[in-house]
Amino acid sequence: MSVFADDKLVVAISSRALFNFEEENRIFESGDAQAYMALQLQRLDQPARPGIAFSLMKKLLAFNDAQAQRVEVVILSRNDPVSGMRIFRSGKANEIKLERGVFTQGRSPFRYLKPLQAKLFLSANAEDVKEALAAGFPAARVLTESVQAGANYPNEVRIAFDGDAVLFSDQAERVFQDRGLDAFQQHESDNVLQPLPEGPFKPFLVALHRLQASGTPAMKIRTALVTARSAPAHERAIRTLMHWNIHVDEAMFLGGLPKGEFLREFEPDFFFDDQTRHVAHAAQHVPAGHVSGGITNQGA
Incomplete structure (x- = not known):
């Protein structure tokens, strides 16, 4: 055993x-x-x-x-x-x-x-x-009503993550909720060199990278950051991952576009997001899970 x-x-x-x-x-x-x-x-x-x-x-x-x-x-x-x-x-x-x-x-x-x-x-x-x-x-x-994972990548574990309140803390999301989009963009530009605090799923992403490094050539891991951020707020997210010495294979800065169609093209085995509307839409296309932490879930 x-x-x-x-x-x-x-x-x-x-x-x-x-x-x-x-x-x-x-x-x-x-x-x-x-x-x-x-x-x-x-x-x-x-x-x-x-x-x-x-x-x-x-x-x-x-x-x-x-x-x-x-x-x-x-x-x-x-x-x-x-x-x-x-x-x-x-x-x-x-x-x-x-x-x-x-x-x-x-x-x-x-x-x-x-x-x-x-x-x-x-x-x-x-x-x-x-x-x-x-x-x-x-x-x-886990949203049990989600679409099942596809079968196009049998030798790849494909996982997609939202950024704020998932990989990162909800620090920046709080600015957005309290003061709006313009203030959020300005805050992220002003703090571009300051790494975001880690969110609940950073340890899991670290574990995936360790698994990839020590694993078998028969299997690979492909990760994606799928976020509502857009330029100029994208840079702080990228710099934070660089500071952690972690990379993701794909990054999608969607500026509020619905995530589901993009996830359908990425074909993850699972997608993690903190906002119920994003998770519900994603579940129509891919397996999805709701990370029920952070400011957007307070009082829920």
Whole structure:
């Protein structure tokens, strides 16, 4: 059995983010826990279909080989242990390696992220994601209504990130919300040489670059920054990444244009954004997740 290492990318994921359990979840949400457990037990030998984050997990696990286990996917779920049996069986049937799982039977599972040493948490439960973000973990609510990832890049993990409140802090976004676009542009020009503070997903981006550097030539990682920023505010974002000694493969400074069509062309396995309208539009084209932190989500 593997043990966690400092350089291992551990991803914690809920069962609904990894597999399509939407039919079963409707019973779970109705409050009839016994009926839910009975249905999962009845379907024990019926593998669940891949969910929205399945492609991302499958590709990340492809970085493992006989020499090194660089990635581990761990189930972290509000499911009960009985339902956990079906999740593990579904993993085996779908050829996705699952060894560890924590099942909390309706209780919030986010507190187990620390002992798991998770560097990313994906869940369909909004409250669990908020708690994980508040505890300092990169986390996103998977939109289960998202379009599934495409199949054009089987040997590339393709991930797209929004900038402010995702890769970067919401410092600049607060200026925009309080004082408008002109003040935001001026603020970013005045502070162009001052790196932005890091946001919740900077550690995950760092982990991806470490994985790329230590990984296998059979798999590659391609990242994109997809932001509503435009010139002249683009420069501070680029300089911040340079200061971190991190590069992204593509950068899209869209100046408020809808992101979905651009993401459709990039074809990511997953896209992360803090604004619900951007995430909802993106989900019509690609797998998407809502990072429910920062000023735009206060009071939500």
